[in-house]
Amino acid sequence: MTASDWADFANVLFVGCIILYALAMFGFALEYSFGKRAEEPVEAKEMATVGGAEEKPNPSSETPSVPITPNGASRAGFVGLVMTHIATIALLASIVVRTAASGRWPWGNMFEFTIGMALVGMITWLILVARDQVARRHSLFATFAVTITLGLSVRVYTEAGPIEPALDSYWIAIHVSAAVIASGIFLVGFVFAVMHLMKRRYDRLISDGKSPGFLIKLAKDMADSERLERLTFKMHVLAFPLWTFSILAGSLWAHLAWGRYWAWDPKEVWAFIAWVIYAAYLHSRVSGKGTRMWAPWLAIIGFAVVLFNLSAVNLIFPGLHSYAGV
Template sequence: MTDPTMAMTSDIAIWVAIAVLALALIAFSVHLALAGAATDRRADVKARQKVGAAVAGGSTAGGALTTTFPGEPVDEQTSTGPTATSTALAPPTDGATSPAARRWGVIGLQLTWLATLLVVAGTVFRMLSVTRAPLGNMYEFVLVTASFALLVYSAWSLRRARLWLGIFVVLPVTLMLVAAKLWWYTEASQLMPALESAWLIIHVTIATLSIALFVIGAGLATAYLVKDRAETKGSVRGWLAALPAAPALERMTYGIHVLAFPLWTFTVISGAIWAEQAWGRYWGWDPKETWSFVIWVVYAAYLHARATSSWSTRKATWVAIVGFLCIVINYTIVNLLMTGLHSYSGVAS
């Protein structure tokens, strides 16, 4: 039996959450634009001050004006040395932006917290409507994954200033929820007999948590690649100026993947154990099993490449992006178009 009232309440909560997330996206976008503009203005002021100091210093040193040309050594007190290097690499704090930028960022963060509450509530109401764990089909899988991603970001934002990260988390989560409501929606119903196992909760819950972390990792990886390209070209302007330096972004990208990879490893192992109980074999190269293993191999390759000196961090990060694309393929093409023992999407063909 299902509870239609609870199911309808869940649907309403998710639709409202999507609307709130859309508003959060606007707020975070304005925050990045204003923060980048403020950072550009500060950089321009410092550049003018440095030129003025160089002119004043040259005119007072023996009365001769000295000019520094590209390639010539520069006075360490003005622009080089460990202090200058560490300052250049230090990520900007959200408090260093203009008051207006921070205000928009805080609005975005508060809206994200509200959306997190709504998504979690929608997931709980879905669970109450079917009196089971909401893990039986693609739609419910997205709800739980989105809940984990938003909870992780919300908790992270309480400990550190992460206003700049909001758009990189909220955007993919919003797209996931919109796709789930428009194309992958499944009416509240009971589980298929094959899924009635304690391993459903263990296996799928860890899978949703790991994918939530991979979603955040993909957002960070994208931010790093864009920022690193701009820094390489020497054209860090606009909203890119509001992001932390590329090395800091890369370290965060690596850190989130270090957390996610063991969880995905457990997902693959627990799936094999469940397969042995359900079908009498641990592994059968079913399309879902194959792509789960492909994802594991790609992310293992990323972590290995990241630790190998012969690979640049940029090249290694592209491997992580490929890993996330494999997740997308596994969740969409494999679930919807390939037939196998894991055909539990719940979406009508």
């Protein structure tokens, strides 16, 4: 096979993974909407007698967990999970084959960065699914996010080919890889932050006796808002040092390439703005209850800045990074 044939095969794998993610999302939607859920076991409390003596709980009085017989929607969710694994493998294979076709490190343009971010996000999510049932219950929202991300990446598709001479350095494997990994984990943190705010809003409306709208009503069967908030925090604690390292590595690369560590290039500036926002999120999260209420909004704004830096800065603002194209 020629390099062109390998590049075409990478495109086939890429299109296939988008289709699989979309089908998986549909399966998760069926499960989320119509699937049965097991109830938590409730243990009988000790009861006091009239004389004040306590009786030991009767084992037979315990309410066992309700066995769940999988229905069609539950099976659809299982199929969706299988498809998610296959789609992630297909996406990884697409990147590997594209790398072989181009003969370079696979982060040379906006398209490759975006699909790398999506891959890291889904690998992170699948690891969470294996460790935490909360992530498994919310796979609909993760697959929706990655399907949209991959779908939009087609808008800036770039043929596999040689890298720009200015990017032909081992630093691309250090600086850009760290940014890709951090962005993928930030993507997962963004999903949890949105779900947390939706659930928090749903709980507030219900406690006030109000009827939630359609979008907020989706949060009815979500996990507890505090649990979602903790998962949001964990993702950002993991990604923030990687984003910091990416900025520092980029500064070292800039010194070698341009003779200065910082040039106030738009890409550098917006990467630093994202760093400041994420630092503010982490500070707000641990500073107290008052500021903690606003922390999820900072997480969402931070990821919006990351996307702005990835898209608008690449496409609109001229700068030292403009040679990378899209």
